[in-house]
Amino acid sequence: MRTPKLLLAMVLALVTALFALQAGAQGLTVQIVNGVPSAIPITVVPFGQQGSGPASPVDVAQIVGMDLNRCGQFRTLPTSEIVQSPTTGSQIQFATWKQLKQDYIVVGTTSYSGGVLTANFQLWDVNKQQMLLQDSIARQGSDLRRVAHQIADQIYQKIIGVRGAFDTRIAYITQTGFEKTAQYALVIADSDGYNPQTVVRSHEPLLSPAWSPNGQELAYVSFESGDSAIYIQNIATGARRLVSARPGINGAPRFSPDGKKLAVSLSFRRNPEIYTIDLATGALTQITHNLSINTEPRWTPDGQNIIFTSDRSGKPQLYEMPASGGVPQRITFQGQYNADSSISYDGKKIAMVQGNGNVYRIAVMDRSLGGQETFVSPGNLDFSPSWAPNASMLLYTASGGPQSVLYAVSADGRVRQRLMMSNGDVRSPAWGPYRNP
Amino acid sequence: MNATVRVSVVALLCLAAAACAKKQEVKPTPPPEAPTATAPAETNGAFTPADLQTNPCLRTRVIYFDFDKSDIQSQFDNIVACHAKYLRDRPMARMTIEGNTDERGTAEYNLGLGERRGNALASALEADGASADQIKVVSYGKERPVCREHNESCWHLNRRDNIVYTVE
Numbered sequence: 001m002r003t004p005k006l007l008l009a010m011v012l013a014l015v016t017a018l019f020a021l022q023a024g025a026q027g028l029t030v031q032i033v034n035g036v037p038s039a040i041p042i043t044v045v046p047f048g049q050q051g052s053g054p055a056s057p058v059d060v061a062q063i064v065g066m067d068l069n070r071c072g073q074f075r076t077l078p079t080s081e082i083v084q085s086p087t088t089g090s091q092i093q094f095a096t097w098k099q100l101k102q103d104y105i106v107v108g109t110t111s112y113s114g115g116v117l118t119a120n121f122q123l124w125d126v127n128k129q130q131m132l133l134q135d136s137i138a139r140q141g142s143d144l145r146r147v148a149h150q151i152a153d154q155i156y157q158k159i160i161g162v163r164g165a166f167d168t169r170i171a172y173i174t175q176t177g178f179e180k181t182a183q184y185a186l187v188i189a190d191s192d193g194y195n196p197q198t199v200v201r202s203h204e205p206l207l208s209p210a211w212s213p214n215g216q217e218l219a220y221v222s223f224e225s226g227d228s229a230i231y232i233q234n235i236a237t238g239a240r241r242l243v244s245a246r247p248g249i250n251g252a253p254r255f256s257p258d259g260k261k262l263a264v265s266l267s268f269r270r271n272p273e274i275y276t277i278d279l280a281t282g283a284l285t286q287i288t289h290n291l292s293i294n295t296e297p298r299w300t301p302d303g304q305n306i307i308f309t310s311d312r313s314g315k316p317q318l319y320e321m322p323a324s325g326g327v328p329q330r331i332t333f334q335g336q337y338n339a340d341s342s343i344s345y346d347g348k349k350i351a352m353v354q355g356n357g358n359v360y361r362i363a364v365m366d367r368s369l370g371g372q373e374t375f376v377s378p379g380n381l382d383f384s385p386s387w388a389p390n391a392s393m394l395l396y397t398a399s400g401g402p403q404s405v406l407y408a409v410s411a412d413g414r415v416r417q418r419l420m421m422s423n424g425d426v427r428s429p430a431w432g433p434y435r436n437p
Numbered sequence: 438m439n440a441t442v443r444v445s446v447v448a449l450l451c452l453a454a455a456a457c458a459k460k461q462e463v464k465p466t467p468p469p470e471a472p473t474a475t476a477p478a479e480t481n482g483a484f485t486p487a488d489l490q491t492n493p494c495l496r497t498r499v500i501y502f503d504f505d506k507s508d509i510q511s512q513f514d515n516i517v518a519c520h521a522k523y524l525r526d527r528p529m530a531r532m533t534i535e536g537n538t539d540e541r542g543t544a545e546y547n548l549g550l551g552e553r554r555g556n557a558l559a560s561a562l563e564a565d566g567a568s569a570d571q572i573k574v575v576s577y578g579k580e581r582p583v584c585r586e587h588n589e590s591c592w593h594l595n596r597r598d599n600i601v602y603t604v605e
Contacts, residue, residue, distance in 0.1 A: 178585065205580035207544050227575055228548070249552055249576060252545040265545060270556075272549045293549030309546055315505075316546050340543040353543050360541065381587065383543055399540060400587055428544065 028193040028406070028419040028426065039075040039415075040159065042068060042104040043097060046079070048087030050120070053113035056144075060110055060119050063148030066192065067166040068155065070417045071392050072410025077102060089122050089131055097126045104132075106155060117144045123155050133158045137437075145194055150437060156392075165388040166191055169432040170395060171199070171209040171218055172406060176424035186220055188235065191388070191408075191431070193419045199233060211432045212255045218430075219243070219253035219262060230264060232279075243277060252295050256303050256323070263297035263306055263323075274308050276323065287325045296340050299323065301347045307331065309339040318352060334373050335363065340384055344391035349411070351376070351385035351394055362396045364411070376413030386431045395429035483526035484519075486605040494519035498600040500558065501593060504539070507553035509561050517558070520600060521565030528568065531604035534558050536576040539592035544578055551576035558598045573603075 044065040049055060068074035077100060086092045086107050097105050108121030116138055123133035133154060139147045146167055153164030168191045176183050184206045189196040200206060204223035211218060212232075219232045228250045233240035244250040248267035255262055262277045274288040274297045288294040292312040299306055300320075307320045310328070316339040319328035332338035337355030344350070347367070354363035354375070362377040362385045381400035388394070394409050404425035408417040420426060489495050500513040509517060524530055536555030538547040555574035563569055584591035 179581075179583065205577065207580065223577070223580070248574070249548050251548050265549075267549070267552055272552070293546060293553070295545045295549055296543065309543070311546070311549075316542070337542070339546050355542065358541065381540060 028189065028196065028421055039073055040104070041077065041100075041102045042074050042106065042155075042159075043077040043082060043100070043102045044068070044106045045082055045085055045087070045108075047107075047119065047121070048085070048109045050109040050111040050118075051113065053111055056110040056112045056117055056119075058117070058144045058148065060117075060148045060151065061106070061108070063145055063192075064106065064152045064155070067149060067152035070192070070408060070410075070415060071156070071166075072412060072415035073156075073160060073392070089124055092124060094126055094129050102126050104155075104159065106151075108151075116140045117147050119147050119151060121151055123158060143190075143195060145190060145192075146437075149190065149192075160392075162390050162392065163434065165390040165392060165431075165434065167435055167437070168389060169215070169435065170386075171211065171430045171432065172426055173206050173209065173428040174421055174424055174426050175404075176421075186218065188218070188432075199235060199238075207428055208252055209428060209430045210254050211430055213257055213259045213433055215433045215435055217255075219255060221251050221253065230262070232262070243279075248272075249295075252297060254297055254299060256299050257301060258303055263299060265295035265297065265308075274306065285325070287321065287323065288328065290328075298341050298343050300343060301345055307341050307343060307350065309341070318350070331371075332365070338363075342385045342387045342394070344387050345389055346391065349387070349391055351387060351396075353383050353385065362394065362409075364394075364413075374413065376409050376411070377407065377416075382407075384428050386429050388431050389434050395431050397427040397429065399425075399427065484523045486527075488523070489602060489605060492519065495523060499597050502554055502596040502598075504541070504592070504596065505550070507550065507557045509557055517561045518565060521562045521567045524562060524567035524571045525565075527605075528571070529604060530602060531571055531573070532562075533573045533575055533601045533603050535581070535599040535601060536574060536578075537581055537595055537597050537599065538579045539595040540579050540582060540587070541592065542579065544580070547578035548576050549578075551578045554596075554598050558600075 044061045047061045065076040069076050084096055087109050088107055103126055105124050105126055106121060108119055110119045118138040120136045122131055124131050137147050137150050149167035152166040156164030169188050170191055171188045174185045174187055184202045185198050186200040186206050186209055187196050187198050202222055202224045207221045209218050209220045217232050217234050221228050221230055229245035230243045230250045230253045231240050232243055246266055246268035249272050250266055252265040253262050260279055262279055264275055265272045266275050271291055273286055273294050276285045290312050292310050294308055294310045296309040297306045304323060305320050306323045307318055309316050310319050315337050317330055318332040318338050318341055320331050321328040335354040335356055338352050340353045342351040350365045352363055353360055359379045360381050361375045361379040362382050363373050363375050365371055365373045377396055382396055382398050384397045386395045392411055396407055398405050398407055404427045405418055405420040406426050406429050494515060497516050500516055534555040536551035538550050555576055559572045559574050562572060582595045584594045
């Protein structure tokens, strides 16, 4: 019974591999799963080389194109159909690109000397034959791909009107081995899965990474001492501090939007309740009081309320209450099981795990549309949704296959990109905040 | 580009092969039969650490739960009873109960559910005369499965409390 299924999986893997790129030795393989015919057509012409220095170590135009493709709002012209190679506006023959039904075209050049990558680019509206954007971005050091992500962010903002989130990072947990050979790691990478860096390694489970609002620290749960404990670790220095190792569960850490508090779920008083910890003083404030499981606290963007998961009504559902304490109001009424929410930057969209029977999918509830819900993942075992800071995309864990993988999915659920590890599981993604250039 | 694609193809082939190999490694063992040891309350004398290796009831260190439930099923009553007697007979003995869930549900909610299962066993042992000081509960939620297939026979094996004696 199993063999045909596995063979099919291998064939599919080979087919999709044609679109795959390896993100580095311990990194993730990145695959675009599907595209959207209705997305905005844009051409990113391969950048020309400026000067006589060495070639750019990164293909800026290719990275820009991949970024625009995977967000779901754009569709780039395949390289094989790019018949002319303008590198500046004066070289663009607009009739050609009109015929190819392109709305926008990006042209540019790179130079690389003394370890500095400089990219000059222009964004043109094909129909109006008008330049919309022109900039020069330079960067030195190891993360030169950021030059391309920043160009993609500018293009995204110019056309969509919302800040781009390509030049951001993600955190996730990896697991290799199983039972006694299990190895866990907390890893951060660029938003496209490249440049992975291990933050923590452990022989015991790690879970629930959460970014500080300034992107400099990660809170997470580690079982390294045998029990669950919550740590906050500085990414640049590696310095970390123990925030809570009380008896019982120390779980579900989330920084408040101002970075001054951590909301957590602790069970040292018998059942898991939501608390906030003042990070300057360590003062602990219990905000839920109900003999059920209360966990997965999420701050609303204004820091005023907390949305959390509770099974006080029988099955897990989402509730909302003031962060200072008060009466929780249930906010989810569709589906048997709603948990592990992620709130968009504007507070309008709440992504969650919705379970019905044995099928768990990522659902998005739009509060600006009267709580209308749509599914953005196919199931069957999809968990841990995490919004990009501009809510254009979501990351989530798909654990229903032979190994657990991540997907980045456009907010409308129409474009999905798979991020997988060649030899293990990836899960618990957390999309980081905007970065300073 | 071509080189990277080739690397990926190889990686995926390895992956598929690894998946096949893994399948065999983690083949679930059938759930153990409830031991048919005589009721421990009737055994003569006090348990000693040697009994942990030889007594069929004490050697059973796992009990299973129904989906999303944390009540101890009656088929495990004799296991609760013999471990409670061991803790009564040996006041210096210490036990950690590890609560676990299957993969359905979120990681953090399942930490709560695993703890509920651990607490249910701890309460049953205490009701049977064990001291609360002797028992510690740790929930691993869904993080430590013993079986990785996505079906009920596997999920059943993962919805469990493991009993670990830290001091015999």
